[in-house]
Amino acid sequence: MAKRVILLTAPLLLFSQVLEQKCDSCHSRQIPYEIIYKRALLKYSSKNRILENLTRFLTNPASTPSILPPGLQRRFDPSTHPVFDEKSAKEAIKELIEKEDIIKKFK
Numbered sequence: 001m002a003k004r005v006i007l008l009t010a011p012l013l014l015f016s017q018v019l020e021q022k023c024d025s026c027h028s029r030q031i032p033y034e035i036i037y038k039r040a041l042l043k044y045s046s047k048n049r050i051l052e053n054l055t056r057f058l059t060n061p062a063s064t065p066s067i068l069p070p071g072l073q074r075r076f077d078p079s080t081h082p083v084f085d086e087k088s089a090k091e092a093i094k095e096l097i098e099k100e101d102i103i104k105k106f107k
Protein backbone atom coordinates (compact mmCIF):
# COMPACT_ATOMS: atom_id res chain seq x y z
CA MET A 1 0.00 0.00 0.00
CA ALA A 2 2.73 2.45 0.91
CA LYS A 3 4.37 1.75 -2.44
CA ARG A 4 1.15 2.52 -4.26
CA VAL A 5 0.80 5.85 -2.49
CA ILE A 6 4.30 6.86 -3.53
CA LEU A 7 3.68 5.90 -7.16
CA LEU A 8 0.39 7.75 -7.31
CA THR A 9 1.59 10.91 -5.67
CA ALA A 10 4.91 11.15 -7.50
CA PRO A 11 3.51 12.99 -10.55
CA LEU A 12 1.68 15.41 -8.30
CA LEU A 13 4.77 16.16 -6.25
CA LEU A 14 6.60 17.15 -9.41
CA PHE A 15 4.13 19.99 -9.73
CA SER A 16 4.43 21.10 -6.12
CA GLN A 17 7.03 23.60 -7.16
CA VAL A 18 6.45 26.58 -4.92
CA LEU A 19 6.00 24.40 -1.87
CA GLU A 20 9.15 22.49 -2.65
CA GLN A 21 11.29 25.53 -3.42
CA LYS A 22 10.13 27.90 -0.72
CA CYS A 23 8.74 25.79 2.10
CA ASP A 24 10.24 22.28 2.18
CA SER A 25 13.56 23.50 3.61
CA CYS A 26 11.80 24.03 6.95
CA HIS A 27 8.59 22.06 6.70
CA SER A 28 10.14 18.73 5.76
CA ARG A 29 11.70 18.76 9.24
CA GLN A 30 9.37 20.76 11.51
CA ILE A 31 5.60 21.36 11.47
CA PRO A 32 4.79 18.91 8.66
CA TYR A 33 2.15 19.90 6.09
CA GLU A 34 -0.11 17.17 7.49
CA ILE A 35 -0.34 18.97 10.85
CA ILE A 36 -0.90 22.32 9.15
CA TYR A 37 -3.68 20.89 6.99
CA LYS A 38 -5.44 19.15 9.90
CA ARG A 39 -5.29 22.25 12.08
CA ALA A 40 -6.46 24.48 9.26
CA LEU A 41 -9.35 22.18 8.46
CA LEU A 42 -10.47 22.20 12.11
CA LYS A 43 -10.34 25.98 12.28
CA TYR A 44 -11.60 26.96 8.83
CA SER A 45 -13.71 23.97 7.67
CA SER A 46 -13.62 24.64 3.91
CA LYS A 47 -10.80 24.63 1.38
CA ASN A 48 -11.66 28.14 0.21
CA ARG A 49 -11.42 29.51 3.72
CA ILE A 50 -8.18 27.60 4.34
CA LEU A 51 -6.73 29.11 1.15
CA GLU A 52 -7.87 32.61 2.05
CA ASN A 53 -6.70 32.53 5.69
CA LEU A 54 -3.39 30.72 5.26
CA THR A 55 -2.51 33.04 2.36
CA ARG A 56 -3.23 35.97 4.65
CA PHE A 57 -1.05 34.39 7.35
CA LEU A 58 1.90 34.02 4.98
CA THR A 59 1.67 37.59 3.71
CA ASN A 60 1.22 39.03 7.20
CA PRO A 61 2.08 36.52 9.95
CA ALA A 62 2.37 39.12 12.71
CA SER A 63 -1.26 40.16 12.52
CA THR A 64 -3.04 36.94 11.51
CA PRO A 65 -4.19 34.50 14.21
CA SER A 66 -2.24 31.21 14.25
CA ILE A 67 -3.90 27.85 13.59
CA LEU A 68 -1.42 26.06 15.86
CA PRO A 69 -2.26 24.90 19.40
CA PRO A 70 -0.85 27.12 22.21
CA GLY A 71 1.96 24.64 23.05
CA LEU A 72 3.39 24.85 19.53
CA GLN A 73 2.90 28.61 19.37
CA ARG A 74 5.06 28.94 22.48
CA ARG A 75 7.79 26.81 20.93
CA PHE A 76 7.75 28.50 17.52
CA ASP A 77 6.56 32.09 17.59
CA PRO A 78 4.16 32.37 14.59
CA SER A 79 4.65 36.15 14.34
CA THR A 80 8.24 35.52 13.21
CA HIS A 81 7.26 33.25 10.28
CA PRO A 82 8.95 34.23 6.96
CA VAL A 83 6.78 36.58 4.90
CA PHE A 84 5.82 35.78 1.28
CA ASP A 85 4.23 37.78 -1.51
CA GLU A 86 0.55 37.07 -2.17
CA LYS A 87 1.13 35.16 -5.41
CA SER A 88 3.67 32.67 -3.99
CA ALA A 89 1.70 32.31 -0.77
CA LYS A 90 -1.52 31.46 -2.58
CA GLU A 91 0.17 29.01 -4.93
CA ALA A 92 2.02 27.30 -2.05
CA ILE A 93 -1.20 26.86 -0.05
CA LYS A 94 -3.05 25.52 -3.12
CA GLU A 95 -0.27 22.96 -3.55
CA LEU A 96 -0.34 22.09 0.14
CA ILE A 97 -4.10 21.48 0.11
CA GLU A 98 -3.92 19.37 -3.05
CA LYS A 99 -1.00 17.31 -1.77
CA GLU A 100 -2.59 16.58 1.63
CA ASP A 101 -5.96 15.82 0.06
CA ILE A 102 -4.49 13.21 -2.27
CA ILE A 103 -2.38 11.59 0.43
CA LYS A 104 -5.43 11.39 2.71
CA LYS A 105 -7.46 9.56 0.07
CA PHE A 106 -4.98 6.70 -0.19
CA LYS A 107 -4.25 6.17 3.50
Ligand code: HEC
Binding pocket: 018, 019, 022, 023, 024, 025, 026, 027, 030, 031, 036, 054, 057, 058, 065, 066, 067, 068, 076, 077, 078, 079, 080, 081, 082, 084, 088, 089, 092, 093, 096
Ligand atom coordinates in the same frame (compact mmCIF):
# COMPACT_ATOMS: atom_id res chain seq x y z
C1 HEC B 1 12.49 29.41 7.85
C2 HEC B 1 11.64 28.22 7.98
C3 HEC B 1 10.28 28.24 7.33
C4 HEC B 1 9.96 28.47 6.00
C5 HEC B 1 10.91 28.79 4.85
C6 HEC B 1 8.53 28.32 5.90
N1 HEC B 1 7.99 28.01 7.12
FE1 HEC B 1 6.02 27.76 7.56
N2 HEC B 1 6.46 27.52 9.51
C7 HEC B 1 7.73 27.48 10.06
C8 HEC B 1 7.64 27.31 11.51
C9 HEC B 1 8.80 27.21 12.48
C10 HEC B 1 6.25 27.27 11.79
C11 HEC B 1 5.60 27.13 13.17
C12 HEC B 1 5.44 28.51 13.78
C13 HEC B 1 4.47 29.36 13.03
O1 HEC B 1 3.28 29.07 13.04
O2 HEC B 1 4.93 30.33 12.42
C14 HEC B 1 5.54 27.41 10.53
C15 HEC B 1 4.17 27.44 10.41
C16 HEC B 1 3.49 27.49 9.22
C17 HEC B 1 2.05 27.51 9.10
C18 HEC B 1 1.06 27.54 10.26
C19 HEC B 1 0.95 29.00 10.63
C20 HEC B 1 0.13 29.27 11.87
O3 HEC B 1 0.75 29.43 12.93
O4 HEC B 1 -1.11 29.35 11.75
C21 HEC B 1 1.76 27.54 7.77
C22 HEC B 1 0.41 27.58 7.12
C23 HEC B 1 3.02 27.53 7.07
N3 HEC B 1 4.06 27.52 7.97
C24 HEC B 1 3.13 27.49 5.70
C25 HEC B 1 4.34 27.72 5.03
C26 HEC B 1 4.44 27.80 3.58
C27 HEC B 1 3.30 27.55 2.62
C28 HEC B 1 5.74 28.10 3.31
C29 HEC B 1 6.34 28.37 1.95
C30 HEC B 1 5.69 29.38 1.11
C31 HEC B 1 6.46 28.17 4.58
N4 HEC B 1 5.58 27.94 5.59
C32 HEC B 1 7.81 28.44 4.71
C33 HEC B 1 8.92 27.60 9.36
C34 HEC B 1 9.03 27.94 8.03
